[in-house]
Amino acid sequence: MEVVVESEVCRIMMGVNESTIKGYPHPSISSKGAFEWTLKKIVRSNISAFKFLFLHVQVPDEDGFDDMDSIYASPDDFKRMDRRDRIRGLHLLEFFVNRCHELGVACEAWIKKGDPKEVICHEVKRVQPDLLVVGSRGLGPFQKVFVGAVSEFCAKHAECPVLTIKRAADETPQDPVDD
């Protein structure tokens, strides 16, 4: 009987984002769901065979809502703002890294800025993971017009196999655009 042997670690890249309801450092329902599903169904007890690569893409704050009451008087103020965003993103990644650490699964995590779907595909090209996992809100075509469809774009364009994991129906908030 031939046996499947793969000595190399399977590197699973995951795009993760913050909750639109609870904000940083809480992960979105779909990011958290996709991560837990991957642990339960793919990694299982085969802990040493996998490594997670967590990528969080921060979207530049176009409307500046969060910075409404801020006053920018010097270049340093902008640096401080950048640093604050970065720290928020780091706290999000901390959630995933802590969970991996608890379980003993190897991981790495990093932050990029830009359009999530473009940045994720670009990072896939650079990092060459074995698999990209993306959580999806599972929105219908109408809602997709507004929120964009990162998972759909990645499944089409990323240069590696892509696992799309939709949010469970019983975890969908009243407004499905929330996550």
Add this chain to the structure above:
Amino acid sequence: MEVVVESEVCRIMMGVNESTIKGYPHPSISSKGAFEWTLKKIVRSNISAFKFLFLHVQVPDEDGFDDMDSIYASPDDFKRMDRRDRIRGLHLLEFFVNRCHELGVACEAWIKKGDPKEVICHEVKRVQPDLLVVGSRGLGPFQKVFVGAVSEFCAKHAECPVLTIKRAADETPQDPVDD
């Protein structure tokens, strides 16, 4: 240290089809590639933890090209034709079942008729696998108009996580619509 334990077998459903170049019983490049990738990267040596469910959807022969020289003189002639198609499909499934048997991975396989994307999503609803794996030719938007995009439809509509595995560039035939 908490340990991920999942005693239940992870049931991986795979939509498989025949080669458009070599015909039955040869699997398409993307079906075969997706299957081998899943064995190598997900199943690995963790053989007893997974079960494959192979679904082959036969597309009703609309233009009847294959039956050009056939003469239908009685209801039995049609039954015979159906039987012949069924046998061809079975030989395709035999390829995947044999490979699983060699490796000692549990599997099941069955055939349905209809529009592959619709049938696959319907079977996901009925069978409730943990994961659906679909091979993809990775065609551009122009080519997709003609060949349909089973993987894209399934990633959107199937009621379970969907793993889309594109064909490797070095395995793409001169005409990318071939598979």
